[in-house]
Amino acid sequence: MKRRDFVRSVGRTVGLSVGASLFGFRPTVRPSVSPSLLVPMDDAQTDHLKAYGLTYRAIQAGLKAEWLLNYRGGSFLIPDLDALRRDAALNGIRTEPVDSAMTTVRGEIEANNMDAVPLEKAPKVAVYAPPNAAPWDDAVTMVLQYAGIAFTKIWDGEVMNGGLKDFDWLHLHHEDFTGQYSKFFLIYSGMSWLAEMVQRNSDMARRLGFQTVPDLKKAVARSIRGYVENGGFLFAMCTATETIDLALAAHDVDIAATFADGTPLDADADAKLDWSKAFAFTGGHIEPNPLVASFSDIDGHQVNGGARRQPLGAFKLFNFSAKIDPVPTMLMQDHRQVIPDFYGLTTSFTRNRLKPGVTILAEEEGAPWVKYIHGDLGKGTWTFFGGHDPEDPQHQIGDPPTDLSLHPHSPGYRLILNNVLFPAAKKRELKT
């Protein structure tokens, strides 16, 4: 099963699904004959985050699982095996044996805005992060580690040497793809961690034959775009969302400050940006001040923008039709519909900077920004989630790492894990 096939078929069959019952086609629900364990994902669950790891490990072991979209908070169905019971018990995950009751469950799914999606192949996960980045620097690596989902760290060298093709799912660490070191260069001047970051990036640029770090990052951004076009799943948070699009749009334009590449940014940069190359955004204006750790007006909150900084609110997940729009439905499975917002260098995405066709998955009602967006590119898909750490809303440099064992029910972290399991979903077989 190719993930891109799944995405394509689901995307194309929206109309068919609506009328499927008219043709006598039962699209998803296939009774399971073997005993199963239900992994409830509503408030009965004792560790929501680890539940994803349990399901991932089940399919990684070659077992079949199902994702019961919108059923009890997006529950999972896994085979009732001793090994999985043991895994669940060790990790404090609640499971419920279901046998005869499953018929009732399937009836409920069929009759409501729910669906059952088979999960078949555990995606190979890559995290784009500098070699020295501790797992605790990044929400995704933290939650993967906590849930027990294996991942491989890759960086510029691997990306530029074609290493992405070995992975189904790529997460972008909070990288600044404009090559400006998150614009901390001036603010944190003299700090050893910054000096190390500059040195490492400069060395890598030199090793890969680029004159400047911004040039290298633009090339990396292009490779990532190519990966998605060829069917990869991309998930990005925080700065990576905004800056990868800026880097793609600025392929022939200097948008980096003097400290990053030795030349001032192009005075006419805004006008020269080519947004057709970007994933999600269009029409953004570059923040030219090198002392302001903000990249453009794509971010709605401007956490480092002085007077432009906006206060945090809460974002609300959209309610999609599970049978018609399974992809966004999968990405939004949660036991909470309204989630407190959290800052990042890029916290949110201004509505009027979104490209037409971008699917908004979560937004702050009445605000000019959205939080969580998704879209297709070529044969692949991308998902952008603003903010740095869902359980550390005011995250500051030097803060202690978030201990996820204290947040086993985090609804924000669930959204991240939805993305990891989403590529495991099996293409629906259609009778045409």
Next chain:
Amino acid sequence: MILLALADPGRVARGQAIGPGFELERAGRYADAASVYFTTVRGDPTNIPALLGLERTLFVLNRMPELLPLVQTARARQPDSPALRSLELRVYAALNQPDSLEAIARRWAASAPRSDAPYREWGLALADRRMWAEARHAFLTGRRALGGDGTLAIELAELEQRAGNWEAAAAEWARAVTRSPDVGPNAASQLADAPAPLHDRVARVLTAPSVSARARRIGAEVLLTWGRPTEAWAAMQPTLTLPDSEAAPALRRFADLAGVLTSPEGHRVRGLALARWADMVPWSLGARARAESVRELLDGGDKVAARRVLEAHSDSNGIAQAALIQLLIADSQLDIAEERLSAAPATLTADDRAALRLALARARVARGELDRAAAALDDDSSVAAIAQRGWIALYRGNLKSAMDAFRAAGPYALDRAAATDRTAMMAMLQRIQEESSPEVGAALLTLARGDSVAAIAALRRAAARLPEQGGRLEVLLLAGQVAAQTGGDQEPTAIALFDEIVRAGGEGAAPPAAELEWARLLVRDGRSAEAIPHLEHLILTYPNSAFVPEARRVLERARGAIPKS
């Protein structure tokens, strides 16, 4: 109405004129905002808010050259306006014209020969452009022109800090604080951020023999902030040989900062500082500080210094009496302490008296003098005394009386650690059927007296006399915990004890607790892989045990899935 009438009509009009500009700027519409500001300046060429608005917006729009003629016009009209002079310098800096910038700054300086403002603004304009060397030149030019070692020292200190030259920053802060003591707290706070590898060098600058007392005191504060109290006190002491008017407040601040430290050295240094401070302030304040100083010195393990403080001020004040008796108890002179306590003057408060009786009882217990410990408590009916009587009963082997006393004392007697100790002991005692066990009591007394190795052996002997499901496992668990905490040669004993308890199994809390302790011991020794099967066994065998959540947490750590916090 009155406010409007009093207000300057011209200023109100100026504010109204640029109001829309602010709004547009806030919305990120810089070009539109600039248009509003331009319009305002055309009608009012010296409108500073509008010119500053143009400075902000034109910088973003990369159109700074347009601002220069407007600023020059304004400055020509108001040549004495520092705001316009500063703005002119910043515009030249933004246009990257350092030569013109210098010429303008010097011209301004010539018109105001005693002001440091031209040099400050000149340097700051360059520093904002990260032109460190040029900025330093500007500030030093000002220092030379105006004279005075501390002239523009704050600006130079901040410049050096931004440039990462922490030693130079320290030297400038030392000059700044010598010139003006008010900048001291800021200097200490700024220098506290110096990267750890540079701490020694920064400290050397601030504590060099040639620096002023004020600078040394900053050095002492910075060292305290870095958690180096002994060196901090060594830096502070020489500034007190000839006390000046700032010595007392500086010492008090030093003592307060030391109060944050929880190490024995921190307590000791705070005690020393308080003792010196007590000598500099009025009698009533000094007496309290002296008593606090003695307590701190005792917490810091410096009985000699504590005694010296008391001997130097052997008055009849109650606070000093309490401290003196406390010192005697700490010094194991229990008979003298008892005598003084019974003859203590009425100035000793009831709380102090009760606390000293309790301390004396504990000290008697530590010597194994249970009768005298009980006598020390006298007729004290406080919950703390009841709890202490419970321990004395326990050490006598009277388990039922101990349980009754612990129950009567309740969960709030003394601090949380003491309450936890009592609860843990009650959990053990309730598994033991017998009302009396001199062996258990003697073993626990040995433990209370600090002889861990003998206590482990005694606890094992006492356990052997109890039924397996009637307290034996719990007593063995305590022996294992003591052995694990003792470490070293006792670790194999701990593991053997935990193994014995886990193998015995049963309904009580001891088996899962022993397995958790076993796993913790292995993790502590870097043998996480060996700990994991124990934790898994615990979780799967005792799913309803209260130890399961903690076992899962240790399991996560053993697997490296959650960070050490």
